[in-house]
Amino acid sequence: MYRYDEFDHDYVRARVSEFRDQTQRRIDGALTEDEYKPLRLQNGLYLQLHAYMLRVAVPYGTLNSRQMRTLAMIAERWDEGYGHFTTRQNIQYNWTKLTDVGDILDALADVEMHAIQTSGNCIRNVTADHFAGAAADEIEDPRPTAELVRQWSTAHPEFAFLPRKFKIAVTGSPNDRAVTKAHDIGLRMLRNDAGEPGYEVIVGGGLGRTPMIGKVIRDFLPKDDLLPYLEAILRVYNLHGRRDNKYKARIKILVHETGIDDMRAQVEAEFDRQMREEGGPLVAPDPVQVAKITAYFAPPAFEVLPDASTTLETAMANDAALAAWVGNNTSEHRTPGYAIVTVAIKGTGEAPGDATTAQMRVLADMGEKYSHDELRISHEQNVVLPHVRKDDLPAVFSALRKAGLATANAGLITDIIACPGLDYCALATARSIPVAQDLSRRFAAPERAKAIGNFTIKISGCINACGHHHVGHVGILGLEKSGIENYQITLGGDHTETMAVGERAGPGISAEEVGPAIERLVDAYLDTRADENERFIDTYRRIGAEPFKEALYAA
């Protein structure tokens, strides 16, 4: 994985020192809150309902065991013994004290991490497929691209004050696990007819109050042209994005109002202008630097193994729980004899994405001992061990089970995404976590969850949609209605390469009604699906929304 060079180290330390000084001046009264707020946001520090919250970036979701142990140490020493993994592959600490922030940021800098650009109207943490470098279906590892984009976008002076926040995601697989079509820019790696590597560039996707599916602005962009092309998109957006209305300031609105063809013409004109500049575009990356970045992501030294593991097969034959977990929570690795492990950070009745200090340390141990010192944070709020020998899966399962991390629900109905909601968030209009916990308990029986199959529930506590509710098979949006929490249900959303925005089912319902309504909906699905292999989303597309609306509102 990427390691800081001298410049990176010096830059991050200088930012910590600068922010310490800014924070001290706020405490001393030299800075007002109006002056300090934009500074703290640029360093990931929010003021939430009960305390400050620090959002730490995990670039493209990749971290090593040492970094995970530091995240655990921070939770233990300066917070309340847990952290919250988010849908943007970050971690949030919910109980940060202003007087501790400098020390926390220095501890992060010790392990090459920071909180820079995790807030504010700038280019945020670049996200990527959490199976990057491991997935059997991958064309190319997306992380060198994500790292290149991270370096280009960090402290980019021209794009530090955009009309609104800007999110970029990269996938190297045709099976989109990075939600690229719901990002301001999505990059899908592919090869052209000549076999040359490049990108399909998608622009103007986003969720929030106006959900939009991203549109293809360039079918094939050669790899070498990536940064000038991104620069061109950002320049057009920076010039024409609406700064007069916060709710219309994202690039998705500009693309929608301008039209993708006109937008494409403007971007291509700016791109051509850059390419014609004497000596080439200013932002063209140095090939030596690109090669250096790519080398950091070279595959680990995998052993040559038979694909099938007798050790695993024997253990599974004697342990049904292990067999169920392997069946659900492992995915095909590109290397024979290895598997990708998804560790569910959402046991029955737990808050999705919340991991305790002890759990983070177990995860670090597992990564170090069994996964070539690599871990990933997924946008689905799980942790991934990307490179585990199949022979080692029984030992990994045993250790995870002791730590309460072996719930076999990856991709099932209890693998719920939920934002922090009104239990923590100052912007929220209703709670998310209790709804997720209730559903998690209702569908906890493993046999039932397995019978239901792939089924995504995504919950947001306000219209900003941090819980991705628009693209859940079932989306739940918490709002306020006449002083009471009220939940809108959407149906038919899809977060993958076949992305769809869910359709609102009808009037909102109370918190107490959500669980029973979803149970009726699931029963209706089980009664109407063509066979046990037809997923809920496929049944929905085949027969439409009406039977499910009837079920939701049957009471």
Place this chain on the structure above:
Amino acid sequence: MAREFKPKIVSANDLHIGDVVYMNSGGGWTRKLAEAAIAHNAEEGETLMGRAAPQQAKVVGPYLADVALDDDGRPFPTHFREKFRTRGPSTRPDLGKQSANPERREPLAASGGI
């Protein structure tokens, strides 16, 4: 017809630790809603906010929040958001004001601590 004035208190977050605080009758700050000064009319509300405005070195984002009064005249929140602010996360009763020892987290900047 003028709308009936609902009693209000001034709430904010402590500058140092972010904890929810309420202005008391002396113009200082308390963690307990029961100790908050109550504005019974618009003028009293403006007076309380006027006292909060110069206290930027102690608190962040002071605002007037609606309350109702019990039989003893003590305030309690009327909106669910404010109810959560008086307690902490509904899913973690061990954290925030509702925890067994809510003041273990450091003294408030608002009370001149730290």
